Amino acid sequence: MSTLGAVNAAIEKLWPLAGAESWDSPGLAVGDPTAEVTHIHLAVDAVLDTVDEALGMGADLLLVHHPLLFHGAKTVAESTTKGAVIARLVRGGAALIAAHTNADVVATGTSRVLAHQLGLTDQRPIQASAADPTGQTGLGIVGTAESPLTLMALARLLTDILPPTAGGVRVAGDHESVVSTVALCGGAGDSLLDHPEVLGADVYITSDLRHHPASDARELMRLGRGPALVDISHWAAEWLWLDTAAAQLRQAIPDVEVTLSDLRTDPWDFAVVR
Template sequence: MSTLASVNSVIERLWPLAGASSWDSPGLVVGDPDRPVTHVHLAVDAVLDTVDEAVGMGADLLLVHHPLLFHGVSTVSEDTTKGAVVARLVRAGCGLVAAHTNADVVETGTSRVLAHQLGLVDQRPITPGATDDTGLGIVGRLPHAMTLVALARQLGDMLPPTASGIRVAGDADRVVETVALCAGAGDSLLADPAVLAADVYVTSDLRHHPASDARELMRLGRGPALVDVSHWAAEWLWLDTAAAQLRRELHDVEVTLSDLRTDPWDFAVVQ
């Protein structure tokens, strides 16, 4: 029978911790390594809703993309969000493991999944990793050139709906072919030469000032159009791929994934 330790060993083989960024904190967060595991549930975020869902399904392990504890904490009191999550997991005997930037940089990582969904060809990492097939972000070409608005609509059809929708900077009729993308927050790559050379950059969580500067570069003909999508939605696509990988490795473990929307916004007022 699989244990938390043996399942975590598979997780670390699929998404090696050595690939994680220095500021990140993936890995085992909650749980007894010797406890049996018969059911793993996948979600993007370890929040109260996904914890309750996992516990309600009888899962022994909640595997999430985003770490619950990025930095050291001084309390896990249950009147704090992180404390409430940890307490519910411990009481239910459900472990918690995070695979974050170590799951971004692998050949089947979050950006790769998004790139494959778009049908990009000639894919290569924006920031190369240890091998040719690994690294952060993806650059590739659309099978056929299309307008910027058509690309935004294709993303809208691919991604689960959220209140924030899809935001675009650029002429709707601009023809795009080369796409740079980074699933999750990607404004740190805005100045990368591969991004600047693309026709459009697709990512999430673009802040005002970096996005404004990038838009001005676009107007000067020196940078891409921008498409800002939900952080949760872009990374949620990866769960299906991750679940399939785990099923191939863990023959005695049920693997399920969450459809719960953990994007933080509930509604928007369009002006």
């Protein structure tokens, strides 16, 4: 029998909390460490739909990528989204753990999974972890395409790899430009737009690019001083990681069932394009 405390220890061994960014809040959020865990359900987001899915499958632990209490909460009243999620988990007898930036920076993290799906070689972090003397772990990935391809071909490859979302794949750049060096960051990566590894790439793939940072980056691209941009769904990019995480959990905790959510928790339902 595995307790929640033992499972949490295994999770923290796979994705050490020491690797989390200072502003992050991963780890155990809901649950009794002495309670038994027989079934872990994996999802990107702790929302009502994924909680209901986990409880409907008999899971007693929901392991998510995005922390529910990311910015903290002054109340868990059920009139709030966080309170409603927590109440539903507690009533259903399920715990909640998040592995966020601590799961981004490891060698099998979110950006690595996407880089492998794209077939990138010579992979290295955009921003290496200060605590890793090998320089092999950290935020984002930069690598080389197996064969040079056009920006349009890369965008189409991403649409094949990623689950469908209303936002699709958005691109800034000449669709016939040739791409060889690819930088990417799973999740919101505009903080790395000015990083030398990103500026030296042919294209930068990330999510949640805001107007002004994206506009400035596009102008740099037109000056020949920065990469083309590809904006993809935050949820879709990180959803790819769940399969890798599940395989690691099954090996680390063989007596616990592990399942994956295929619910789309991207916040957008449809787009109208004219």
